[in-house]
Amino acid sequence: MPKITYQVPDGTVHIVDVPVGQSIMDGSVRNNLPGIVAECGGSCSCATCHVHVDPEFVELFEAATDEERDLLEYAEDVDEHSRLSCQLIVNSACEGVRVTVPDSNS
Numbered sequence: 615m616p617k618i619t620y621q622v623p624d625g626t627v628h629i630v631d632v633p634v635g636q637s638i639m640d641g642s643v644r645n646n647l648p649g650i651v652a653e654c655g656g657s658c659s660c661a662t663c664h665v666h667v668d669p670e671f672v673e674l675f676e677a678a679t680d681e682e683r684d685l686l687e688y689a690e691d692v693d694e695h696s697r698l699s700c701q702l703i704v705n706s707a708c709e710g711v712r713v714t715v716p717d718s719n720s
């Protein structure tokens with residue numbers, strides 16, 4: 615099971631096993647990590663699951679859909695590595711992926 619590293623808004627770092635097929639959002643919510651609110655439960659309609667993916671791992675995930683890009687416009691602190699974590703589905707190549715959760719999701 616890939617280990618995903620989450621740096622959360624208080625600066626602490628959490629390493630979590632996330633099963634293939636689940637999202638980066640699922641891995642955070644199931645382990646009660648702070649920062650990813652996921653108000654819409656993963657249906658790509660709230661933008662409270664915004665994360666910054668470390669640049670070296672961006673290519674491991676499918677590109678953002680137009681829907682996701684539109685929603686990211688409503689998030690704060692967006693940069694070129696911003697994604698909605700409910701749309702980042704973990705695959706077997708994701709071992710060691712690291713994301714940073716911004717302070718602005720709530």
Ligand code: FES
Nearest residue numbers: 654656660661700
């Ligand atoms: S959980 Fe709502 S957009 Fe990801």
